[in-house]
Amino acid sequence: MSRPSVPRRSVLRGAVGFGAAAGLGSLTACAPGATGSEPRKLTGTPSASVKGEITIWNRSGDLFKVFDAAIDEFRKAHPNVKVNHQAVDIDAKLANTLITGADLPDGSFWDDAKIGGQAEHLYDLTDLIEPYRKDTSPYKLSVNTVDGRIYGVPWDLDPGLLWYRVDLLEDAGVDPEGIATYDDLLDAARALKEKNHKAGPIHLEKDPFLGQLWLEMLANQQGTSLADADGKLRLDSKEYRTILNWVRTAVHDGLATHADYLKQGDLAALEDGRQALVPWAVWWSFAPQQLLKKTRGKWRATQLPAWTPGGARSGAMGGSSFIIPAKAKNPELAWLLYEFLCFKQPGYSAVYGPSSVYPGGLNTSVPSYTPARKADAPLFDPVAALGGQDLWKVTVDAAAAIPAAAPIPSWWAKSVDYLGNNVQRLMEGDMTPDDVIDDSARKIQRNLVDRA
Template identity: 25%
Template sequence: MSAMSSNWDRRSVLRAAAGLAALGPLAACGSNNGRSGGGSSGKSIKQYFHAYGEAGVEDALKRYAKGYDKAAVNTQWITSADYESKLFSALLTDNAPDVFEFHPQIQLIKSGQVADLSDIIDPVKSDFNPADIASHTVDGKIYGVRMIDDPQFFFYRKSVLEKAKIQPPTTLDELIEAAAKLTTGKVKGLFIGNDLHAVINPLIWSSGADTLDAKNQIAYHTEGVKEGIKKMRQLFTSGHLLLDAPTDYWDPSAIVQGLTPIQFCGMWAMPVMQKALGDDLGIFPFPKVTDSGKQSVTNGGWSMFVNAKGKNADLAKEYVKWLWIEQKKYQEDFALSYGFHIPPRTSIAATATKLKTGLPAEGVKLFNDFGHFDNIGWTQAMITALEDVFANCVRKNGDPEAALDQADTTVNRELKKLFG
């Protein structure tokens, strides 16, 4: 994720993908920023972005587009909560975008919806984080250009933990204990999001497991994950977890407004938190769940795709190459001037002075040491299956083994469709 109002949850963003064929025609698509650039070519392309929360992002994207002289670039800026549904609805119509931001997803590739971008990425492939290349690659072809990487971890108020004589937790048990000690009156000890979905994958990774293994087989159904789910149930029922916050985990309001001293959030919100809290801010990764587990950091982010079924696919590829491959000054500006994001281009990341010291540097280190990237084969149906496990076992008191068995049925069905 990225932006504070954008990374509302990668899982919810992808929700529309599962029902792509069932969606109806596109309704009004949000504000139309008009055309930019284009010179006298008479050509035009349309690009879709969700409404980032950081101030200045919309103006920046319009400014970049205005610099393109081979076509007029029409930018659709779509309310975050509506982005996925409007994007997938639009892709079924003649009003479809030529270029759009989204996350790597194998269904888009299998359906021929997104174009192979290997030819424009291969010349600079070695300058991208290898994990970003891998998460966008199917059968040796690269689909999508990564724009930003967005690590997510726990932010905490140093002074509050010090006063309570609490060290930053390294295990889930310690996190649960800390939440209990830090809960006072209206202040809850911990906030991990209103729907809890943001921590599903970190819980799996910190249990020593994964969503899928290297052979695209189920890897999440382990004793460690079951133990983690039970501990999450304990936390959920403890009364020490902030629930129904005014905004979700992607927004820093909960910790900034003093509703909690520990909040799960993304690096994109770090400048806002630092402005409000100064040096009284620290970070730590999702703690390990079991002795055999390892602390983990979710890497969210956004990527640019070309609509292979659009009327202007070749022109759209040229534009994507120009902006997200050639214009490194714009790429750096996008990553570092509107919240903090890690540039996926290693040459840009190497000179990113804003990320070299202090808390941003700590965030980069956690990203490098504990980061996990998108698995392009982990589909929306699979994501929803594990969301259901959380709903049944954390919010309710369901049996984790039975719930995971049910998830296995859905996931295996999906795997058979995708990989045989």
């Protein structure tokens, strides 16, 4: 889940899409409505000699350049396929285009949070994904699944990590590897606060959307999410109460800084030592690499704490996949490209490995495909801004710990108006955990779930 305006390496959200083919070998498409309500399906893979042209949509920015270079590798492998790679405002354009069917790309990048709500307008890719299913992150498969069918090609995996200031923890006598549970995290914050009474060591997010995204990462650690596979709301649960009570304790004990992600106040608190513990996604690595000047080299990453001893040490925070519109002109070639980028060498190495855009490799996520996440074959280099830490190993270990999830409901982003805003009131001390759950659940059920 991500929002268009949220930075992640200046939003590090990508997009890819294409269009026009002939000679598609054994790949077949079932006509929509052929059996009543069955979705349109793709099966098989085109031959290596296939010819044609496709249009692929991506977001502008650094990631567009990364995929542009990776698509050059695809062209080498498939010289008879022309790829028109276009930078598009996907969030403003794609949903309406899917509905109207006019001027569609053959494929596009899209946020996981938006795929489930548009499944009827997308190709069913279940049969094509099947050979890669056992080697793909269960989390990524689950968020791309609707009614047992897969509608997105899983791309990136965004594990949660615990980011910390190594110098401040050493000064306070805190061993970061000893922070095994969220209670341990509170104790670490207390030790830091004893050294600096002005500190609120733990970052709590002030942006309602990102705050809810963060909440879902912590819920995913416990094997739950805002809705189950049938779309039933499950906010009123032990797992969410555990998280919200932990937040209340952090606020009540003065152990947190409530700030907007990487905005001026947040950066100042990170630089001057008031914040030293940031439970956040892998894409926070953007901060020490690009934004934190005084403390560059002093930050490290480790596994998130667990909610219970022996529990999962990571959860997913955000993520993106690739979709093929059901009315695309050349969906077979779009699949050929996405298969190359996500499941084949040199495709995924071209995306994540060293490039002219990122000389050390793209280190703000990892592939969802397990064979691409070999601990002994890192796709990106150790990160100088993290004191030369091997972030690849930390991140792939975290990725392996992410529990499976349910498809993200189509109304998720709208629920921020209720849950996301109420979580902010909890962080400000104006609501209790029970207030947040009761008010949010009632309004989400009435205004979103029932209407959906």
